[in-house]
Amino acid sequence: MKKDDIRRTVRARKSLLTENEKAEAAQSVFDRLEQMAAFMMADRILMYHSLPDELSTRDFLGKWSGRKHFFLPRVNGVNLDILPYEQTRLHLGAFEIEEPDGNDLTDIADIELIIVPAVAYDRHGNRVGRGKGYYDRMLAGSRATKVGVGYDFQLIDDAIDTDSHDVPVDIVITQSHTVIRRR
Template identity: 25%
Template sequence: MEVTSDVALLTKAKRRLRRSAHEQRNLLTDRAQRSARIQTLIESLTVYREAQALHCYLAIRSEVETRPLIGAALAAGKAVACPFVDAQGLVQHSWLASIAPTSFTHDALGLPQPNQLRPAYAGEWQLTLVPLLAFDRAGYRLGYGKGYYDRILATTQGLALGLAFACQEVTVVPREAHDRPLDLIVTEAEVIWV
């Protein structure tokens, strides 16, 4: 599928793909092992090893689990920021001091956010780790449809790294002109450089 301007057609295609991709991901019974393999591959990357600071989501539902990766990054002396949605529905970022469960509360939607907020700003990290529902080999991703990561990536200068299970790959992700491809995607099977 090419970049399209037919909003209704695009919206329908994305909705259908989101549902299918979410179902595929939910069928995985060994997500912890697959997530651990993804972490191993990420930690082997030069771009990760050289990054002094990174931005990483806190996994929810059936996403690639990130807490062990965040814990290892903090233990290695890296600064780690995470996103959260404030009371006004705006995406904010906070540096993490710990990944311990007691370091987090949950917002009205059940999403984790740090207890102690230490503001972080785009440009302060070299690597952004991004969740997704589906991806293609051109580096395009399909998220949940709220545009949070579209806004984050639009203001970030460093590399954007998508975390996914191999079953989330599709031939082509429906996209719009403003969509930005990721720089690389890491699955349990491989590292895909775009």
């Protein structure tokens, strides 16, 4: 399935969600994540700070930030820098996403688990991002377990067309499904 077609379809489905449906989905997905060994064993976790159309990460970050070391990406040209998450050290950055302040960059090699946002995933861990390649460039240098999270309708049955630079996730979690990619 073509990425642009997937982006259009998912955007339309997201626009129909109520605030209550969004909150329930985020709660369900992050409850599932908390039960996974990859999460339980990880201490250094790269999250994303959610946009309004993504599963909200705010409650999850608040719940676990005292027990896990969270990091967030910050756009730097065509790449992503990784910085520690502190609720009091955020600013509205590129693409209207809250990003961390400071200069204490973290190497992607030091991250144990990465929660990867995307527009959609297929059952092989392939993903459709927003089209800029930021996450693919960053994920290419990581050995961390990569977990994609989304609404049920963001997990599609058709195979996603991929390019040589695309980096799949290892696990996809939605409200009703957990898909583990076999390597």
